[in-house]
Amino acid sequence: MKKIIVLLAIAAIGLGSCKKDNSPAPDKNASVKDMAGCLGYATGYSNSGTIGPANTFDFKIAQNNQFFAGEVTNQRNFWLGIPAEVHVLYEPTADYKNAYASPDGSILFGYQMFYYLVNSFSKLPNTNTLSPLPVDGVLAHEWGHRVQFTVGWNDYAQPSERELEADFFSGYYMGLAKQWLWGQIKTYYSAIYASGDYYYNSPQHHGTPQQRLNAAYAGLTTAVYELNNNVHYTYAQLHAIFRSKLPSEISVMHGEQFAEVSYPRHLTKESVQRLFPRI
Numbered sequence: 001m002k003k004i005i006v007l008l009a010i011a012a013i014g015l016g017s018c019k020k021d022n023s024p025a026p027d028k029n030a031s032v033k034d035m036a037g038c039l040g041y042a043t044g045y046s047n048s049g050t051i052g053p054a055n056t057f058d059f060k061i062a063q064n065n066q067f068f069a070g071e072v073t074n075q076r077n078f079w080l081g082i083p084a085e086v087h088v089l090y091e092p093t094a095d096y097k098n099a100y101a102s103p104d105g106s107i108l109f110g111y112q113m114f115y116y117l118v119n120s121f122s123k124l125p126n127t128n129t130l131s132p133l134p135v136d137g138v139l140a141h142e143w144g145h146r147v148q149f150t151v152g153w154n155d156y157a158q159p160s161e162r163e164l165e166a167d168f169f170s171g172y173y174m175g176l177a178k179q180w181l182w183g184q185i186k187t188y189y190s191a192i193y194a195s196g197d198y199y200y201n202s203p204q205h206h207g208t209p210q211q212r213l214n215a216a217y218a219g220l221t222t223a224v225y226e227l228n229n230n231v232h233y234t235y236a237q238l239h240a241i242f243r244s245k246l247p248s249e250i251s252v253m254h255g256e257q258f259a260e261v262s263y264p265r266h267l268t269k270e271s272v273q274r275l276f277p278r279i
């Protein structure tokens, strides 16, 4: 039932540098900024990379460009009232792979990050087919930050709550927009969260891998509840649901106690779209 768009792997290292042939070489004297965290992007540093044009995506393979453009359109249609200009960020090296969201309306999705996700986490079992799922999930996490900025919440006791809520929104998107089962997405989420790099490596900033998995699961089950009960949440209601689940379901250790979710049998495109979140 699920339509898998096949992505193509690429040797990102090396090809990535082609992009900057017409750019000045990084200034060896320019300082390197620690941009750990997907809200910490800054320009003008030797590790800042080059930002591509808004809403035109060049991942060097037409099929991948088409996939990413399609997914940006999907998410733009999903996150109603939450504007985002999406750019490819050409990181200087794979060491700086990342994705970022900013208060001024941008999402920067790293070229190295894209191929890192595709090459590392996308293999479907027993095939050489690559799934778009990890890219979708990371883009939804960043769009979740755009929701936070646009609606303007500031009731976070610590930075990790902001990150866990972005994970909650990512799981929510995977459930409501795509109706993935937990068993289908858990592998990707747990692999990415456990990987110890990307922006997932600081428990103070981003929560532990277990908390992040809990947050994604809480988002997914919120979407499933909505589909099964035909309720329609605003962003403020979703924020309240996240806050209510934070001390219990999200902050505690779950172990492997995640029950599989179950979707209504007869969902139409229209019935799902009517439930997309609203301001």
Ligand SMILES: [Zn+2]
Binding pocket: 037, 038, 039, 141, 145, 163, 166, 199
């Ligand atoms: Zn984040």
